Amino acid sequence: MNQTRLHKLYRILNDQQLDAVIITNPQNRRYYSGFTGSAGVLVVGLTKAYIVTDFRYWEQAGIEAVKFELIKQGQYVWTSVFEVINAAAWKRIGFEAEDVTYRDYLQIAKLAQDVELVALTDEVKRGRWAKDTAEIETLAEGARITDLAWQQTISKIKPGVKERDLALEFDYQLRLNGAEGSAFTTIVASGYRSALPHGAASGKEIQAGDLVIIDGGALYQGYHADMTRTVVVGRATDEQKKIYQLVLDAQMRALSLLKSGLTGKEADAFARELITDAGYGANFGHGLGHSVGLEIHESPRLSPSEPNQIPLDSVVTVEPGIYLPNWGGVRIEDLVVVGETGVRNLTGSPKTELIEL
Ligand SMILES: [Mn+2]
Structure with missing residues (x-):
């Protein structure tokens, strides 16, 4: 090497x-x-x-x-x-x-x-925390494959389809587009199950009105991409729109303020403050993100318990979420390279509107 x-x-x-x-x-x-x-x-x-x-x-x-x-x-x-x-x-x-x-x-x-x-x-x-140029470009390719797989999967999300069949479709599209596999077991959580932050895809069928969270990524040349999108089946309710917008605002705030040298705790706070101020702090029970690379979850984390600084050229996820028991959840996750003054977003899948299918 x-x-x-x-x-x-x-x-x-x-x-x-x-x-x-x-x-x-x-x-x-x-x-x-x-x-x-x-x-x-x-x-x-x-x-x-x-x-x-x-x-x-x-x-x-x-x-x-x-x-x-x-x-x-x-x-x-x-x-x-x-x-x-x-x-x-x-x-x-x-x-x-x-x-x-x-x-x-x-x-x-x-x-x-x-x-x-x-x-x-x-x-x-x-030694693996900061990525070199080749590693960053490998992760960028993994993120691109993930975008393609999502684009192919989205049209398959409809009432009557089982969560696990959607996960299978996403995994298949990852492989078809050049991934050597899935970076981790693809998460598909719909309706009340979308309130489970890491709900494994089940036999539950998608229903009209469901929020659907899909969280997955390409394993490409040993490196792990990671992305989450949340969509709604049918017309979104006002509450679904409100929660989605809040998660999106929190994510955009974190993305705009994130830079190298901040501690993981400081980075996490950018999103957490906004969600907490809106009254949903208790419903955002996980960290804002984590580093990725040869492992799917690497340090430093973007989390209230991370004292370490995020180094220049680390690649991290930014993934705030809000989960309301018996109602559902929203999570939006992008993969970004951390620079001195800001981030380069490797994820290209649309997110600015809650997509109604
Ligand atoms: Mn993640």
């Missing part, structure tokens, strides 16, 4: 006085090495970087992880990892405490007799 990414790891080695870091988190493994397979461990020191993987991936890892020396895993992955560490005479080794299971840790600790283990938290993951 490109040298800049390895330099992020060198900085961690320096800061923590480590000889090497063991990387086991699948997305971190992919980000730092370029290897897209499902199993393998990176061992990265200042002088040398290794990828330990099993027979299934020897050829693939050799092709993809160009900056890494391939170590063919023996019977036990951790034994092979420590053969590398001992051969290099590395003594102080960081590992991802958020990723290593207790069972793996017991094996590591047994093998690390002459080695000092240092538990890292999210240091390695933080």
